[in-house]
Amino acid sequence: MQKGTKVLGIEGTAWNLSAAIFGDELVSLHSNPYQPRSGGIHPREAAQHHASVMKEVIAAVLTDPGEIAAVAFSQGPGLGPCLRTVATAARTLALALDVPLVGVNHCVAHIEIGRFATGCDDPITLYVSGANTQVLGYLNGRYRIFGETLDIGLGNGLDKFARSKDFPHPGGPRIEELSRGGGYIDLPYTVKGMDLAFSGLISAAQESRAPIEDVCHSLQETAFAMCVEVTERALAQAGKDEVLLVGGVAANARLREMLQVMCEERGARLFVPERQFCGDNGAMIAYTGKIMLEHGATLQIEDSRANSHYRADEVAVVWRTEPQKVPAAGARQGAEAVVVIGEDEVTKRRVSKSYRAAALDARLIAERTRAEARLVAAARKGGVATPIIYDVSGDTITMERVDGALLRDAPTAEHLAIAGEAVGRLHAAGIVHGDLTTSNMIVRDGRCVLIDFGLAFTSAEIEDRGVDLHVLFQTLESTTEDPESLKAAFLGGYASAFSEAPAIMEREREIERRGRYL
Numbered sequence: 001m002q003k004g005t006k007v008l009g010i011e012g013t014a015w016n017l018s019a020a021i022f023g024d025e026l027v028s029l030h031s032n033p034y035q036p037r038s039g040g041i042h043p044r045e046a047a048q049h050h051a052s053v054m055k056e057v058i059a060a061v062l063t064d065p066g067e068i069a070a071v072a073f074s075q076g077p078g079l080g081p082c083l084r085t086v087a088t089a090a091r092t093l094a095l096a097l098d099v100p101l102v103g104v105n106h107c108v109a110h111i112e113i114g115r116f117a118t119g120c121d122d123p124i125t126l127y128v129s130g131a132n133t134q135v136l137g138y139l140n141g142r143y144r145i146f147g148e149t150l151d152i153g154l155g156n157g158l159d160k161f162a163r164s165k166d167f168p169h170p171g172g173p174r175i176e177e178l179s180r181g182g183g184y185i186d187l188p189y190t191v192k193g194m195d196l197a198f199s200g201l202i203s204a205a206q207e208s209r210a211p212i213e214d215v216c217h218s219l220q221e222t223a224f225a226m227c228v229e230v231t232e233r234a235l236a237q238a239g240k241d242e243v244l245l246v247g248g249v250a251a252n253a254r255l256r257e258m259l260q261v262m263c264e265e266r267g268a269r270l271f272v273p274e275r276q277f278c279g280d281n282g283a284m285i286a287y288t289g290k291i292m293l294e295h296g297a298t299l300q301i302e303d304s305r306a307n308s309h310y311r312a313d314e315v316a317v318v319w320r321t322e323p324q325k326v327p328a329a330g331a332r333q334g335a336e337a338v339v340v341i342g343e344d345e346v347t348k349r350r351v352s353k354s355y356r357a358a359a360l361d362a363r364l365i366a367e368r369t370r371a372e373a374r375l376v377a378a379a380r381k382g383g384v385a386t387p388i389i390y391d392v393s394g395d396t397i398t399m400e401r402v403d404g405a406l407l408r409d410a411p412t413a414e415h416l417a418i419a420g421e422a423v424g425r426l427h428a429a430g431i432v433h434g435d436l437t438t439s440n441m442i443v444r445d446g447r448c449v450l451i452d453f454g455l456a457f458t459s460a461e462i463e464d465r466g467v468d469l470h471v472l473f474q475t476l477e478s479t480t481e482d483p484e485s486l487k488a489a490f491l492g493g494y495a496s497a498f499s500e501a502p503a504i505m506e507r508e509r510e511i512e513r514r515g516r517y518l
Helices: 043-061 080-097 106-118 154-164 172-179 199-207 212-238 253-265 282-294 358-381 413-428 462-479 483-497 501-513
Strands: 006-011 016-022 026-033 068-076 101-105 124-128 133-139 142-148 242-246 269-271 337-341 345-350 389-393 396-400 441-444 447-450
Touching: 006 043, 006 080, 006 282, 016 043, 016 282, 026 043, 026 282, 043 080, 068 080, 068 106, 068 282, 080 101, 101 106, 101 282, 106 124, 106 133, 106 142, 106 242, 106 282, 124 212, 133 212, 133 462, 142 212, 142 462, 154 172, 154 199, 154 212, 172 212, 172 253, 199 212, 212 253, 212 358, 212 462, 242 253, 253 269, 345 358, 358 389, 358 396, 413 441, 413 447, 413 462, 413 483, 462 483, 462 501, 483 501
Parallel strands: 006 068, 068 101, 124 242, 242 269
Antiparallel strands: 006 016, 016 026, 124 133, 133 142, 337 345, 345 396, 389 396, 441 447
């Protein structure tokens, strides 16, 4: 029988051991972070630190055991040794207090404490921390991942750069400080649909011989612009009007500023929780544990094993029971360009983004406009249905108007099979689309017309083609009710048009299996 109404939460996925008590509001919060002697986080040292201070951290918040209704703990994702230390402590406390045990997904907890603290309702969430960089949105009882890092998390990337320059850990604050005195220099910018990759950017920054202020400034400007771009793309895809920023990197003032500018330009609202709720903290575990407890989402001891690769989209969000908001079909404000649809032709003009550094903005607009025109023509030669391009001038492309059903508004199995055939032909022609979402596919006269080649490039690499499919599958999972049958239909069409399809399909499954907690 429950003894009280409050939940004790323990967070310890990585560097910070933190505990909190949550009732109707936050009752108490106490943290004792691990500080490495040198370099980054050493998992076993961090776990040893957590074990050594666990009693002190719990005692600082647990003043009345009789008030506790459940013990919640960060079950994953995170560093295995740290997670196991916390899970052991949580089991012991739950047994000693004779209360239920609640296993909380660390990523979901960031979202839920953010929603609680800011009052936002149904946001697209940009979650940027040491090991995680993800864009998420709620659909049909789960938090779906629109896009994420394909290699290293942004916070870990910043720390890696900081260590190479002998900055103290964590490196973000020092990078932010130095960036204020710098100017922009070109660095690699890698966005693949709604996914990102930071390794090339970090390596280039480490190797740059420019003044350190310029490197720090450009590293931030480039990395944050990538994050804001994919967040805006998710807003456009999902038709939502709220953005929630969470995770340790959310403390960065420049990232907040860039997101605010983007939101204002497209009529959305930005929500950022107060600083104590941004980084890893026990309050987010206690609060999420409380709402899970209220909806019966508890664990048996034998099911409470730590899961270092526990993904947000694996969690059944039983506590959100409000009706799903489904955006109406039809025109929506795009993420990159202004499209004017005439009677016979379409004019697409890439718009400047005020949140981006001017030099970076000009570079991306020019590169993407040229690449789109060139690769649309190459795709047509490869037998892929694309719009006919009439003219290219500066930031503007004039092309054929394509009438038909936008796949975003009509995601049927029949349409996905047709789309699979088109993408199979595209890959056979050595072209990777780079932004395979249902917003960039139109079904016309029994064929799928691929549009918006702004992120396209030539490649015969299995990895690049696998990422192309992965981007589409993430879109299906985050915006449709039956993604598995739609993916199966797409793969049937894909295999019928591309002899190398089995290898690409296996690589996509491998990409999906990769843990993003690095």
